[in-house]
Amino acid sequence: MTALLEMRGISKSFPGVKALDNVTLSVRDGEIHAICGENGAGKSTLMKVLSGVYPHGSYEGEIVFDGRPARFAGIRDSEARGIIIIHQELALVPLLTIAENIFLGNERAARGVIDWPRTFRETEALLAKVGLRETPGSRVETLGVGKQQLVEIAKALSRNVRLLILDEPTAALSEADSQALLDLLLELKAQGVTSIIISHKLNEVRRVADTVTVIRDGATISTIDAAAGGLTEDRIVRDMVGRDMSQRYPERGRRAGDVMFELRGWNVWHPEQKGRQVIRNLSMQVRAGEVVGIAGLMGAGRTELAMSVFGRSYGRAISGEVLVGGRAVDVSTVDRAIDAGLAYVTEDRKTLGLILEETIRRNATLAALDKVARGGVIDEARETDVAEGYRRRLGIRTPSVFQRVVNLSGGNQQKVVLAKWLFTDPDVLILDEPTRGIDVGAKYEIYGIINQLSAAGKAVVMISSELPELLGMCDRIHVMNEGAFVGELNAAEASQEAIMSMIVRE
Structure with missing residues (x-):
């Protein structure tokens, strides 16, 4: 040719x-x-x-x-x-x-x-x-x-x-x-x-x-x-x-503690289409130090579940109970969900996760501005220190925290989103497509951060359309279809074939 x-x-x-x-x-x-x-x-x-x-x-x-x-x-x-x-x-x-x-x-x-x-x-x-x-x-x-x-x-x-x-x-x-x-x-x-x-x-x-x-x-x-x-x-x-990557997913110790996050009988109805139930009587548990995945085809209700739990950002007529550390918590608004120890990394970082025209410094503190304010006024020196700390900790590649987020690569943008939520010191992190649109090197770094969070005793819920990612990172995987869990697999028994067969059976 x-x-x-x-x-x-x-x-x-x-x-x-x-x-x-x-x-x-x-x-x-x-x-x-x-x-x-x-x-x-x-x-x-x-x-x-x-x-x-x-x-x-x-x-x-x-x-x-x-x-x-x-x-x-x-x-x-x-x-x-x-x-x-x-x-x-x-x-x-x-x-x-x-x-x-x-x-x-x-x-x-x-x-x-x-x-x-x-x-x-x-x-x-x-x-x-x-x-x-x-x-x-x-x-x-x-x-x-x-x-x-x-x-x-x-x-x-x-x-x-x-x-x-x-x-x-x-x-x-x-x-x-x-x-x-x-x-x-x-x-x-x-x-x-x-x-x-x-x-x-x-x-x-x-x-x-x-x-x-x-x-x-x-x-x-x-x-x-x-x-x-x-x-x-x-x-x-x-x-x-520029180097061999013998493993796509970093090793981590699997030491689960007590139940940190629990959903009981969670129901969500479509915000506009009356009579359409999006989430059906769903229950789940995640222990401290555990990474639990949610697999399913597009339209299964995974993102709708995450958003409805986090401040009822999606849906109507929501019912059910959310428990953090064994205690029922109020997640009826985003502020209350944050106060209850929840954080949600959205699948759409550019629209819902970041203010692209703002700096890394400003984005990193957005979810907890009270921590960098005195008398209702933002302490810019404190804000800079916080952002700089996360820049080093998460390996955000940028010459300065004063760089606008729009100029960062997708992987570095995702790290800024994680920094924003880590600054709230959550007990439970819900990660919705955390590596979408980023390359294999940056993915490995994000996986390392997730492992650090689980090692620190956080409960992590990971939603992903990439089945190898779920298999490589999760202790357990819930399989979701049409708003309900249709199966659960532990790491030892999970495979792409097993997950897809559960979806097809339904």
């Missing part, structure tokens, strides 16, 4: 940092090419150079696309050549229909008037191509994340895409939706569409990629041809982090 894309000697600098250093990338026509690397390695910066977000002249090096030099002044230029990027944060308008979203900015019109019959016909053809059975007139807000991802791909296909770039396409998807999306990429490959996929899920990379390029610290480390052999997860991880 000939090269569709050549990026030669690409370097890009920002004040005080060289983000890309002589990066080389070659993508063959008709292949699926994966780009792997730790958060902050330069993957997104490289794609922004390619798409014209960073225009020609703002970087060094040369781009050749489809045999011709590519000197893009902006995204419109790259899209005109058939290069389409689908970002992790989807760029759809929720209140518009599928058809309107697909052709937004690329309307099918005659003499300034939209041709709706043609728009709907073409939308139906595109939806059939991506395997989406919704009608063109369905509003995007009614679709799940997996279906919205398919709408984005249909939108790309409407623009005669030559090179489709997907940034963490399965990060927010269930296992079933992830597999469906990967199958679609293989189908598009068969139809001649070239793809670049950026992903931290190495099992998915190995499944679909023809070639893998690993970037570390802004430089190209290796390019691996799957057909030539040697494409293993261990090889990719070693190139990503």
